[in-house]
Amino acid sequence: MVFSYFKNPKKHELFLTFLLGTLSAFGPLSMDMYLPALPVIQQHLHTTASLTQLTITTCLLGLALGQLIVGPYSDKIGRRKPLLLGLILFAITSIIAATSQNITILVIIRLLQGLAGSAGLVISRAIARDLYTGKKLTSFFSLLMAVNGIFPIISPILGSFILKFTSWRGIFVILTVIGLLLFLLVLVTLPETNQIMPDKSQSNTGDSTKKILKNLIFDKFFLSYALIQGFISGAMFCYISGSSFVLQNLFDLSSNMFSLVYAINGLGIVIMSQLSSRISDTFSEQTGLKLGVYLALFGSLLLTASLFISNSLLLVLVSLFLIVSMVGIVNTTAFSLAMQKQGQHAGSASAILGVGMNLVGSILSPFVGIMGDHSYVPMTILILLCEICALIIYLNISTKKAEL
Numbered sequence: 001m002v003f004s005y006f007k008n009p010k011k012h013e014l015f016l017t018f019l020l021g022t023l024s025a026f027g028p029l030s031m032d033m034y035l036p037a038l039p040v041i042q043q044h045l046h047t048t049a050s051l052t053q054l055t056i057t058t059c060l061l062g063l064a065l066g067q068l069i070v071g072p073y074s075d076k077i078g079r080r081k082p083l084l085l086g087l088i089l090f091a092i093t094s095i096i097a098a099t100s101q102n103i104t105i106l107v108i109i110r111l112l113q114g115l116a117g118s119a120g121l122v123i124s125r126a127i128a129r130d131l132y133t134g135k136k137l138t139s140f141f142s143l144l145m146a147v148n149g150i151f152p153i154i155s156p157i158l159g160s161f162i163l164k165f166t167s168w169r170g171i172f173v174i175l176t177v178i179g180l181l182l183f184l185l186v187l188v189t190l191p192e193t194n195q196i197m198p199d200k201s202q203s204n205t206g207d208s209t210k211k212i213l214k215n216l217i218f219d220k221f222f223l224s225y226a227l228i229q230g231f232i233s234g235a236m237f238c239y240i241s242g243s244s245f246v247l248q249n250l251f252d253l254s255s256n257m258f259s260l261v262y263a264i265n266g267l268g269i270v271i272m273s274q275l276s277s278r279i280s281d282t283f284s285e286q287t288g289l290k291l292g293v294y295l296a297l298f299g300s301l302l303l304t305a306s307l308f309i310s311n312s313l314l315l316v317l318v319s320l321f322l323i324v325s326m327v328g329i330v331n332t333t334a335f336s337l338a339m340q341k342q343g344q345h346a347g348s349a350s351a352i353l354g355v356g357m358n359l360v361g362s363i364l365s366p367f368v369g370i371m372g373d374h375s376y377v378p379m380t381i382l383i384l385l386c387e388i389c390a391l392i393i394y395l396n397i398s399t400k401k402a403e404l
Contacts, residue, residue, distance in 0.1 A: 017140070019185065021147025023083070024124040026090065026117035029175060030059050030110075032155035035244045035262070036255045037168035044168065047103040050369040053241050055103075055110045060237060060362035062114020064355045067122040069115075071351025072212065078192045079123050079130075079347075084183060086119020091179030098172035120182070122350045129339050129346035130193040138280045138336035145273030145332050153266035156259040163255065194347070212348045222349070224397040225338035228289070228390050230356030232296055232330045235323055235386035237361025239265075242368040242379035243320070250374055251313050261317060268325025276332040285333040286401075292329030293387075293394045299323040300387040303380050316376075323383060330390075331357070360386065 034041075042052040066086075074082050093113040100106040124144070132140045162170045216222055247253045247261060272292070279288040299322025306312035306319060339349055364386070368379045 013140075015189075017143045017147055019190065020124040020127060021144045021150075022182065023120035023186075024144055025148045025151040026063070026120040029151055029155060029178060030063070030113060030117050031056055031240055032151065032262070032266075033159040033162075033175065034168060034171045035156050035240065036160045036259055037163055037171060038244045039248060040163065041106075041168050045103045045106070048369075049245055050366060051103050051107070053369045054107050054366055056237075056241050057362050057365045058107050058111040059114040059117075060358045060365065062111045062116075063118045063121060064114075064358035064362055066115035066118025067351040067354035067358075068213070069351075070119045071122040071126065071347040071349075071354070072345075073347070074123050074126055075194065075212075075345055075347040078194050079127055080186070080190065080192050083119050083123045083186055083190075086116050086123075087179050087183040087186065089116035090120075091176045091183065092116075094172045094175040094179055098169040098176070118354065122347065122354050125335065125339075125350040125353070126347040127193045129350065133340065135280055135285075135336075137339065138285055138332065139277045141335055142273045142277035142280075142332045145276075145328050146270045148269070148273075150266070150270060153263040153270070155266075156262040160255045160259045212345050213352065216345070216349055216352050220400065221397060222338050222352075224393050225334040226353050226356040227393050228293065228397075229331055229334045229338075229353060230360045231386040231390040231393070232293070232327055232334075233357040234360030234364055235296065235300065235383040235390075236327050237358075238364050238368050238379050238382045238386065239320055239324060240361075241365040242376060245369065245374075246376040246379065250376060251316070261320075265321055265324040268321050269328040272325045272328030273332050274328075276329040279329075280333065280336070285337050286398075288329050288333040289337070289394065290398075292326045292333065293390050295322055296326035296330065297387040297391050299326065300380075300384040304384055307377060307380055323387070 038052050041047075041055075042049055045052075070082050070086065090113060093109055093116055097106060097109045097113060100109060125141075128140055128144060129137065158174070159171050162174060243262065244258060247258050248255065253261065276288045276292070279291065299319045302315060302319035303323065306315040309315060335353060338353055339346065364382050367382060370378050
């Protein structure tokens with residue numbers, strides 16, 4: 001039996017938030033849980049730090065490219081079918097990853113795992129736009145980001161816990177189980193949502209996917225918000241790719257302490273995503289976006305300064321907290337601003353936003369380990385460049401809005 005949650009969204013909003021937030025967390029689930037195991041995987045598969053980090057890159061690439069396929073497809077046939085297919089494929093690729101015998105197979109299967117996981121990312125956001133608009137969309141998406149932010153808190157802790165009882169392969173077995181459970185939950189509880197919006201009946205079904213995506217890309221404001229999200233998220237993915245090696249190898253943190261630091265940063269995303277909703281209610285989404293971009297840049301400048309200070313662990317931790325937690329503010333407000341006018345093509349719009357959030361990280365992640373696993377200079381430079389690019393785009397879009 002499928003429960004009729006969306007006849008009265010407010011009545012079951014807590015469950016809806018949990019389900020969509022979990023579905024949108026395939027990125028953290030696919031990466032964060034096995035981060036404590038990266039040094040172990042490197043040793044077990046007799047490979048290098050850069051090749052091990054490439055498993056993050058291919059997963060991010062799959063998450064990015066898959067959304068371009070799944071998003072427009074869900075606009076045409078609905079949200080449920082591609083979501084269910086993605087979940088079952090995620091479970092299958094996870095169990096294959098658990099049996100990988102060399103780094104080449106693991107790198108390839110992580111790409112496929114990312115493609116499968118992209119369904120949860122893009123469709124969860126599209127469903128949110130199906131149901132809400134305006135500041136209500138900002139408020140609801142801030143709740144999604146809060147749930148999403150819980151996974152970076154618990155995932156590395158769970159990964160470290162699993163490593164105490166089994167090898168890194170056990171982490172992928174857990175991901176398989178999670179994929180299957182979500183498949184069953186969606187199958188039983190989540191109805192179709194892309195038919196409930198009044199403007200769906202007015203959409204031009206003759207529009208090709210190519211034309212829709214082209215129109216979105218050439219929308220200067222939409223593209224600007226997508227790029228801001230992309231660079232802010234790119235900085236976070238550089239942190240994700242390098243933090244386990246930097247904090248454990250360079251600053252001698254144990255896997256448990258690393259997981260604690262990672263959890264605190266994840267908690268920052270939760271707190272800041274909720275703060276973004278308050279800022280939007282009191283001021284505007286633009287104010288929240290501005291605050292997030294500037295504080296993220298400040299964090300990157302602190303991280304750069306730490307390179308020239310000995311015994312700078314505390315400064316590194318503070319700067320990383322700012323860099324990561326600002327994702328909660330920026331992604332919430334930028335997503336809401338970008339999606340306000342995308343009711344008819346929410347899946348396609350969500351896909352482009354998702355690509356922006358993952359593509360920058362997938363491109364930059366391999367370069368984080370270019371100087372080996374005992375230097376965080378590359379990570380710092382890449383994060384700083386991402387934050388500067390985000391600021392430039394924000395200033396440009398602010399100038400254009402002032403001219404209107």
